[in-house]
Amino acid sequence: MSTAKVNKESKKRRWRVSRRGFLIGLGATGVGLALGVRFGVPAFRLQVAGMFAGENTMGGIEAPPNLWFEIGADNKVVMYMPKVEMGQGVHTALAQIAAEELEVAWEQVEVRQAPTDHGWGNDGGTAGSTSVSGLYGPLREAGATMRQMLLSAAAGQLGVAVSGLEAKEGAVYKRGESEPSLSYGEIAANVDSWEVPEEAPALKSVADFHTIGQAKGRVDFASKLTGEAIYGYDMRLPGMLYGAVARPPSWGSRLVKADVGTANEVDGVEMVVLEDGWAGVVATSRAAAQTAIRRLDLSWEEDIFQQEDIDEIVQVGNGRGVVIQKEGDVKAAFEAEDSYIAEYSSPVAVHAHLEGQAALVDVQADKVKAWVSTQFPSNTANAIAEFLGREPETVVVQGTYLGGGFGRKEGADVALEAARLSAKVGKPVHVGWTRTEEMRYGYFRPPTRHVMRGRVAADGKLLAMEHQQVSGPVAFGFVPKAMELVLGADFGAWRGAMIPYAIADKRTMTWLVELPFRTGWWRGLGLLANVFAVESFVDELAHQEGIDPLTLRLNNLPEGELGERYRRALEAVAEGVKWAEGPPAGRGRGLAICVDANTVVAMVADVAIVDNQIKVERIVTSVDPGLVINPDGCKAQTEGGILMGLSSTLFEEIRFKDGQAEAGNFDSYPLLTMKETPDVEVLLLSSGDRPFGMGEPPMGPVAAAVANAVFDLTGQRLRHLPLRL
């Protein structure tokens, strides 16, 4: 398949489909959209490219389209998607959106992951619950445009006016006839000149949708359930070798002396690479590579720290503080009357995606091919090019299925390791991280602390509230330094930190501290910790004045449309659990709510105490993600988000000793299992005509809902994650 690059000619007939901002704060990213069509043999290609405001973010290289559809003579519609499938169902949801306007039958649709040489120079990464909301417009416009072009072509072929034709299920019908005149494949096979519409065709109204809003089955399951699906860790090539990399004994260690030791004596070792503070081995098997790494003679200069050092750093008032929300005057409000203060915290955590980082990279003389389990193929391609000193267009990354990402696979570390070793050895090299490597040498969810202060009137009116939170970096460290200055505060760290309620005097301030280990993206970013603090504290204020926590929230709803959506979500979940009746005997009940990626999530948890342990019995959640693309997909994301959040709420914590994470595998970092899984009920609310985020929002309220339930049952207020009695 040839590259769908936008050349000078095609620019002349360029039609801007759309553009959208991506990953707010990441700056110069956008969605370019191209719709390339190849019609049978001989191949005919038509391109409709909408590019990023005429800018070129790729340093002089024409940015190729990031997405395109192909219709073959067999009437199959292949959709190449720029976003990676890591379990969130994005390939299915995006295909539903495109199929709706393109008017094709679901059975015709096949989805593939676009490689970077076909893809836009910046796919924006698959992160932040933005794929569906960001591509909703562009995909519909592209689909509608292609449909219009097919109708125009069919009109010519049939000798009738376009107005006398309609498209449905991948075919063109003369109006009023029940048999199709031409299939899309037939139309495409007989066109040698295409007309691009001057203007975007009208889009369908929500009421006319037949594919959007349906619980279509996931397009990736047939291959996944039979073991055929290929993930980054599964990639194989003839003649490939396996790489392993030496890891430091602690964060901050520097490799000061490296000698081959007895590594070369290990059977299967092909090459030992010692350079510039870095050591790696290439061998004919993973085991040989890993054994040889341990046989290297390495000297490290260590700079160790302890958990207590971290606890001391992560305090409100340390580092750089930025006010991110301010209404009224909290200072005056707190000086006037006594206020209530409480402090919360969350620990360091790992992502624990079950498929470790993995990349197979084949560095050749004139090009580089890489298959990577990555959330950010274009960024990975650029990182490889920069690292090897190659031209970016000579590096092609094929994103694979991901065995979980959760933010960790935004990084390019493993691809660079494989590229480095492949360049040395001249053969394809696969590097797959071990569980211990995943536990210790990636980037972590940063620890946080939160000081909440507030006042509530006896009638339940919130009078003043302040949230001061401190965190290690999330987005900072990934965005360019200049962007940090523009942004001021790390948007990842403060995600979910703002106080949504209508309060005259409120303020949120975020403090960013530097830590001696790397921190970064983790599903929801700061969401889980921040909502834990805000929504636990609102619960505390309610109990201060003896007010029902649901009533308190309903009495202080956010202003405007968000307030109405909050009300609806709260009322739905309250009705779902019969809130007024209270929890069953022996159980406590807690409520929490948040808005994230524009999606509103309200949650009620019921807990019991069994053998002096918190046992979550039931979680009922109402979710308003705007327009629902796939109700079953939304429910699946909600269930999974809640339970991953519950795992963090109850169990997960990384502690450091001598500069190293203590946990080295799941024996010391256990995850939630089916045994601790409560009954989960999801009440899906649909609103409006645009979809919002689904991958992360449901995680937001979990910790607060459970902590509030524990208080309801025991009177004990747990303010630190993971929750322990």
Added chain:
Amino acid sequence: MQLTINGEIYEVAESPPRVLLWVLRDELGLTGTKYGCGAGICGSCTVHIDGEAVRSCITPVTDVVGKELTTIEGMARVTGDGSWQLHPVQQAFMDEQTPQCSWCMSGQMMTAAAFLAKNPNPTEDEIVEAMGENYCRCATYVRIKRAVAKAATLLQEEAS
């Protein structure tokens, strides 16, 4: 030495000593069996050895010589007319739209199939007990539980 996997004979080297998982994945290309922890904790690498669910990441390859191995690639069946048909456990996982990333699902389904072969009519508690040692980081546990119950029904229907 020879291994019998999904009814086929594979010739593999006897040394060096190594675990079954990497022989399956890296030597034989049967990558449907997944690596998760390498310590027998998460269950992603579960295969059947003589019908028993076993964690291949801690099983020496020499232990399985002369035994019948089944991996996810051997779970679907060829029907009378030569077409492929999902195993009832796979079908149930499909029907319930169970996976998300699906990295753990081979192990989940192999665990479920071995369990249901012994206990064709399990209670909910028995399902939780049997499946309670398999991690799913996407946390699809609600659906895994439903799918195993559904698989039990499908298997019973098939048997009757």
